Amino acid sequence: MRAMPPAIRPDSAEPMAGHQAATLRVATYNIHKGVLGLGPRRRLEIHNLSLAVEQLDADIVCLQEVRKLNHREAAHFSRWPELPQADYLAPEGYEAIYRTNAYTRHGEHGNAMLSRWPVLSAGHEDMSDHRFEQRGLLHGVVSVHGQSVHVLVVHLGLIRASRVRQAAQLDQYIRREIPTEAPLIVAGDFNDWGERVHRHFERMGLQTCEPAAHPTFPARLPLVQLDYVYVRGLTPLRVVVPRGRAWWRMSDHLPLIAEFTLPQ
Template sequence: MLAPDSDPSVLRVATYNIHKGVQGLGPARRLEIHNLALAVETLDADIVCLQEVRRLNHREAGYFTRWPELPQADFLAPEGYEAVYVTNAFTRHGEHGNALLSRWPVSGHRHEDMSDHRFEQRGLLHVEVLVTGQPVHVIVVHFGLIPASRRRQAEQVRRYIQREIPAGAPVVVAGDFNDWGSRVQRVLAQDALHGFEGPRTYTYPSRLPVVQLDHIYARGLRPIGLMAPRGRVWHRMSDHLPLIAEFRM
């Protein structure tokens, strides 16, 4: 695992699809949100980008006796972190969306709908974080299941950055892209957003990862390292592994 670095010029970013804090189906499903809270803390990331985060779900709250009273983003935030959550999807029993947990102060956030069709509710969460006083713009995404949708959503991210973020400002785009090819990479690279990957950064499926669906792209930050933790404890908590990147400011 990447060693935590006390150097303030090093920014440690993680992205994690937490599968709504529940694993399994039907009566065999189990609540993993308490284990996920411990896992998020062990990542020791300055910024944690989360997908499939529940704000509330009446059915699961009635089924599990240890369902947290707090919304999941607040429950998962380690002590001293600020949590930002925005809903992407409204369902029969509740709602879920993207979240960001930050060790550094948050100066503001915005949300933009990214739904490409009526069967998938998607959104973009943009959070401005002050890292040693310098604004860093972090965008948390969860792209669609259809390849054409993902390309259109990547183009939407490009337009959003051009419209809402000052030229030259450091930008991180992180999340579950549902993409294992180079289509999204090629689109984002047009705006100098670069990511990297390799056999040790596969994130899906967590039990036996063979592809990297989760990515961390950056502009204006120098990459130092990237890794995805492995092991039984991780594949029990979600169908995705977390991805951790370190950057030099």
């Protein structure tokens, strides 16, 4: 098992405030189902990913492409974890919630959220736009210093028109399910490096940490940003994307870490 880098901290001269009462640290990470490579050369990375998730030191970790089970991979890899991946990746003291987006011949996979704060509730909505892609959102409500913070973990489609329709569905879901005064986090893999979906989110009142791009894909030589953390009712502070060989060998995406202050 490869050694992991030290815990990732945002590039800032200020002391880290990740555990102070008013600061919330959120990470989003597409883990590529815990396996990288193709065919007989594919390698199991879920054990390294468990170390990586702990090193993120985030209050809330939003994960995409998380396997609940896969019979073929479990038979292929002798060290395949017995636990579902969300539970296996949760550091000590964290609560894990998972909802399935896609059912396949050999198993199922979806989105997950790991939280060091108490989880009050969890839900799911199907966001599949056509029969070739099964997509969904995970909705968790977390109690942070006595405040209910809503977290949506999403993984949008590969086709641009699908993403536009899914952004509209996300807008409708937020209007229907989340109080306007409640702090809201929308994080995940948006599969979009253009402006159309992001302009839609701006019209919804969602904002990101920084206007500058923070490339997350492909992990080995990141050229575009596909992974974002959007918020409403929180104040963005800073964002960082960890880099280095230890990171790009675990998934085709790099994780993105963002920090926010909670309303007083």
